[in-house]
Amino acid sequence: MITDKVLMKGNEAFAEAAIRGGARLYFGYPITPQSEVPEYMSRELPKHGGCFVQAESELGAINMAYGAGSAGGTVFISSSSPGIALMQEGMSFLCSAEVPLLAMNVSRGGPGIGGIQPAQADYYQVTRGGGNGDYKIPVFAPASIQEAVDMLYAGTDMAQYWRNPIMILADGMIGQMMEPVRLPEFKPVLAPHEIAGKRDWACTGYADRGGDQNRRVVKSLRMQPEKLEEHVEKLFRKYAQMEKELAKYETENLKGAEVVFVAFGTTARICREACEILAAQGVKAGLIRPISLWPFPDKAFDEIDFGTTKAVISAELSMGQMITDVKLALNGRLPVYLAHRTGGMVPTTPEVAARAKAVLEGLK
């Protein structure tokens, strides 16, 4: 049943979307500002025949996800910045072993234990990865609760399709705020005996395989360097395909813009209002909103009106991390500046607009 719009808190909506998307296994440990996700899962998953386990730590949670995913389960996990940091080793293992996982980071201020207010300073952590070795994880950044719901709902299948973790990165504001959402209908879920047939790599045991005696192995240990190189190259052929298929972005008012903001998540919403303030002051400003952070949507930058645009501003809730990718995408075509607050501080729209004006002024 597709519902009428209902009012939901971000974290509750994320949890419900994952359940509707087919996730039936959740392992986690509470951490602000996403604790409503495990709270919701602990209450609601059992009603759907699912299983919630509060792990002893995020290290435990990611390794439970590794095990359950290897057995063909549809797993969702969530945490916030320092908790996601603890999961990085596991992320590398899951990528190597090609185990699907839907993961969410509702990020807060850092470094260290930091604070509990919204931040985007995990950009490097999630796009570059804190785990070891060559691996990639697609990362999507919603700017509204509805967009997060849609990403999570699609994310369960996406993780299975690519046999890879998929990360949704929302800042604490998206997790804590309320918004009207339309919830999608419940996806059909595989019965345990159907998993072996549909997920033909999963370590399900022989019972449901109709006499197939082939061993299924999910592992990340490869002691022969030739074999490991071959495996990593295979992974990178998959990542190359992801780069072609998963890059996603939105642009607004690029035609004739003097200045272009690049921003994701909550910051994109602030920049949208800043564009209006600037327009009222006679300055045309546009916006590129990366929806996928890896793969980074380089193509979006080809849509900039290079005849009119004088500067690009990366707006972030960090000391400037995405700005690296913005510079790579622009490849020297325009100067790039930063508009930012960090530590859980959120810039006001007039602050962002003033920064854009100051940048343009400085270029005269």
Added chain:
Amino acid sequence: MRRMTVIAGHYGSGKTELAVSLAMELAQGSQREYPRLAIVDLDVANPYFRSRERMDLLEAHGVAVYGDTFHSTGATAELPALTAALRAPLEDEGCRTIVDLGGNDAGARVLRQFGKYFEGNDHELWAVVNFRRYETLTLETAREHVEAIQNELQIRVTGLVNNTHLLRETTAGIIREGYEKARALSEAMNIPLLFTCYPAGIVQPEELEGISPLRPLGLYMRPAYLDK
């Protein structure tokens, strides 16, 4: 109106908006029954969107704000710590006090330790209901919710507030739908429906003919950029 008004309800039911707007209205009103006015923010469940975030505005209008130990507008600690000072407005018979609870029965629980202040007849407990919240879409689930809060607090809910809304997507139809359900809930629980809220500037009172009393609610808590 009694001296203390405790406002409870689901996350997102609009408790804090109602508490702040009520405090502002009392602060700006010409007749003051009590010489002092305070808002007690007992939301320790939720780190964002708490009434203490509007401390500067409230205090500028003469409303004393009691929240965490540090008397700060930002969330300063993950530890749910309250200031001992907040007993003052609960004890002070010259202080009109609005108590803004955390969401759900779990968020309301913190009031239990102050139970002795609510043994008499000097208070009212409002339950704010939004029939567009996913977990209180029906009469049955809303009833369970109000009962859970009442059981947790061991204080009788003295009035229901219909605040059925979808933020800026609220329509008169949505409010009316909620009003019908709130009336049924009021009847089923034998608790008076005190008033129906509408978002000022988004729905006009003329569109809500037949619904009374009505109360406009501003959006004090929500930054404008969230609606771009």
